Amino acid sequence: DQQVKQNSPSLSVQEGRISILNCDYTNSMFDYFLWYKKYPAEGPTFLISISSIKDKNEDGRFTVFLNKSAKHLSLHIVPSQPGDSAVYFCAASAREYGNKLVFGAGTILRVKS
Amino acid sequence: DSGVTQTPKHLITATGQRVTLRCSPRSGDLSVYWYQQSLDQGLQFLIQYYNGEERAKGNILERFSAQQFPDLHSELNLSSLELGDSALYFCASSVGSSSKYNEQFFGPGTRLTVL
Numbered sequence: 001d002q003q004v005k006q007n008s009p010s011l012s013v014q015e016g017r018i019s020i021l022n023c024d025y026t027n028s029m030f031d032y033f034l035w036y037k038k039y040p041a042e043g044p045t046f047l048i049s050i051s052s053i054k055d056k057n058e059d060g061r062f063t064v065f066l067n068k069s070a071k072h073l074s075l076h077i078v079p080s081q082p083g084d085s086a087v088y089f090c091a092a093s094a095r096e097y098g099n100k101l102v103f104g105a106g107t108i109l110r111v112k113s
Numbered sequence: 114d115s116g117v118t119q120t121p122k123h124l125i126t127a128t129g130q131r132v133t134l135r136c137s138p139r140s141g142d143l144s145v146y147w148y149q150q151s152l153d154q155g156l157q158f159l160i161q162y163y164n165g166e167e168r169a170k171g172n173i174l175e176r177f178s179a180q181q182f183p184d185l186h187s188e189l190n191l192s193s194l195e196l197g198d199s200a201l202y203f204c205a206s207s208v209g210s211s212s213k214y215n216e217q218f219f220g221p222g223t224r225l226t227v228l
Contacts, residue, residue: 032215034215034216034217036219041221041222042221042222043115043117043119043203043205043219043220043221043222044156044203044219045115045219046115046216046217046218046219049215049216089156093215097169098161098168098169099144099161099169099207099215100146100158100161100169100171101146101148101156101158101205101217102158103148103155103156103157104155105155106155
């Protein structure tokens with residue numbers, strides 16, 4: 001039962017352009033959403049998060065948008081840089097479930113210079 | 114560097130054996146989470162401890178157990194190992210258990226290979 005889905009296994013973007021990574025969820029109990037970036041042989045690195053009471057959160061080049069009615073969130077990276085090339089995981093949590101993270105399968109982002 | 118440390122980095126063992134993975138959370142964090150990342154299952158939550166007490170369980174096998182000690186470090190014990198237990202095991206920590214802000218910070222992981 002995949003409660004968090006990242007339907008695009010990979011995305012290729014030109015340096016300087018916008019990268020948009022998408023994530024869908026099915027469980028309406030989720031109240032907190034996070035994006036993590038992961039390089040090979042390293043642990044996931046926290047990028048940005050958003051509470052279910054907001055629809056947008058911005059941190060530098062990273063912006064996360066949440067559409068609760070559609071159960072959809074997206075991560076925008078502007079401008080994309082070659083160092084952004086990594087696997088991006090969407091994760092969701094709910095206080096009712098003890099705040100454990102439920103992860104999507106990940107999207108491989110390649111930023112071409 | 115997330116501030117979460119895990120040892121060992123790599124572990125190679127045989128089927129039927131028992132291993133212990135160790136995690137030290139970030140300074141000040143009371144919650145520790147364990148996750149397993151295998152090729153076919155992605156990142157899966159195993160178990161959570163908060164200030165020494167078990168708080169939540171995921172799809173953790175009965176052969177696996179964990180504990181959190183008074184100094185807040187945690188150990189994940191895997192016994193009667195099978196080939197399918199080969200995976201990356203990550204530890205993460207956060208400030209609280211039910212805090213509204215639940216950014217979890219991950220360690221570098223332990224790669225377990227069962228031969």
